[in-house]
Amino acid sequence: MARGLISWAWLRKPYCIQARFSYLRMKYLFFSWLAVFISSWVVYVQYSSYTELCRGHECKKTICDKYRRGVIDGSACSSLCDKDTLYLGKCLSSKPNNQVYTGSWGDLEGVIKCQMGDILQYDLGADMEPRKEAMLFDKPTKGTSVEKFKEMVFSYLKAKVGEQANLQDLANLVLSVADSNKDGHISLPEAKSAWALLQLNEVLLMVILQDKEHTPKLLGFCGNLYVAEKVEYTSLYGLHLPWLLELWIPSGVRRSMDQWFTPSWPRKAKIFIGLLELVEDVFHGPFGNFLMCDVSATNFGxxxxxxxxxxxxxxxxxEAAFREAMRDRHCDVDADCVYGADCSTSCDLTKRRCSTDVIQPNLAKACRMLKDYILRGAPLDVREELEKQLYSCMALKGSADQMEMEHSLILNNLKTLLWKKISNTKDS
Known part of the structure; x- marks a missing residue:
């Protein structure tokens, strides 16, 4: 009897082992198939997203077609369309209608930006999406004289930046950029390119602040495609991860990692001083005040x-364009009076209209954005005073021109404190 039981057990053992191996094989195949499916889906989504966002070839084709037909002209047209010395490299686009690429132009490295579609200007009265006009490059029309074009530019700038004593100087500055071949004359194709570019806030700022060190230089243009100076480090934080890892890291963990992977504190102090100087440039600029409506770390390098x-x-x-847009905006609550991420006014409930006075100046937004950045690793002998000044800065309310003395005092105190600490270091 015992021998029979032993024999039966030996007969069952291979069967159990075989069933176990079959189960493990099926489990392995299932998870392998699942991994392949998920990987394929992620790759497909990323590829679809890339092809939707990165349409540089379409932009180049459109621009070069108009250039060859004599509709537009500019300093970068020949290199882009005839000589192929203006090369579009890595795609950095975040929206399909705003194409951004790293690139090279002969020996120069730059960032190439191109507006897709019939886009001429940003409508402050709506969301951040650009407003479409009837046709791109339709102005100025054939037969427009140079003097008439100058009047067009002057009137547009007056509406954009407000009435100023030196507005004619700004118009002359724009016209000098429009003369791309520097022959002393502005052709109709050059005028069409300059008019399209003039509608873009970024290009207008690069023209106005072309002598300031914290603003990228405008290197050239063709139609509404333009080449800007390349920024070596495009993020204030030093950690760059593969996109696949970015998908799985929680935002809170990512923020903590960002704060750890930054330059040394003296170098961060110098970067912060640069931001304070940029705030000065756009506030005390020669051609009016400008509002920084998206003060995030991704917009600075x-x-x-x-x-x-x-x-x-x-x-x-x-600021003049912002006030004009807010004056006409209907509202029910304060949240209806917001433009971008950082420019907001209050809602006048009696009129159901947004007020025109911005709640916080640029300086307060800059201090809030880099508070943790500059406090982490700060030397003990300046940390307490630095933190105190940062909180005073963040508490600023109202537009900068309404509190000019307090605004200037806080800004200068911060710059002095940081420069005094790093002036004798090699990082300064």
Whole structure:
């Protein structure tokens, strides 16, 4: 009897082992298939997203077609369309209608930006999406004289930045950029390109602040495609991860990692000083005040010397245009009176209209954005005073021109404190 039981057990053992191996094989095949499916889906989604966002070839085709037909002209047209010396490299686009690429132009490295579709200007009265006009490059029309074009530019700038004593100087500055071949004359194709570019906040800022070190230089243009100076480090934080890892890291963990992977504190202090100087440039600029309506770390970078450089100026808008747009905006609550991420006014419930006075100046937004950035790793002998000044800065309310003395005092105190600490270090 015992021998029979033992024999039966030996007969059952291979069967159990075989069933176990079959189960493991099926489990392995299932998870392998699942991994392949998920990977394929992620790759498909990323590829679809890439093809939708990155349409540089379409932009180049449209621009070059209009250039060859004599509709537009500019300093970058020949290199882009005839010589192929203006090369579109890595795609950095975040929206299909705003194409952004790293690129090279002969020996120069730059960032190439191109507006897709019939886009001429940003409508402050709506969302951040550009407003479409009937046809791109339709102005000025054939037969328009140079003097008439100058009047067009002057009137547009007056509406954009407000009435100013030196408005004619700004118009002359724009016209000098429009003369792309520097022959002393503005052709109709050059005028069409310049008019299209003039509608873009970023290009207008680059023209106005072309002598300021924290603003990328406008290197050239063709139609509404333009080449800007390349910023070496396009993020204030030093950690760059593959996109696949980015999908799985929680936002809170990502923010903590960002704060750890940053330059040394003296270098961060120099970057922060650069941001304060940029705030001065757009507030005390020669051609009116501008509002920074998206003060986020992704819009700023720095070069090898750790001088701050603006990466994206599209959300820096003229205060005059902002006020005019808000004056006509209907509202029920304060949340209806917001433009971008950082420009807001209050809602006048008696009139159901937004007020025109911005709630916080640019300086307060800059301090809020970089508070944790500059406090982490700060030397103990300046940390307490620095934190105190930062909170005073963040508490600023109202537009800068309404509190000019307090605004200037806080800004200068912050710059002095930081420069005093880093002036004798090699990082300064």
């Amino acid at each position: 720095y070069n090898e010397k750790h001088d701050l450089k603006a990466v994206d100026l599209r959300r820096v808008v003229p």
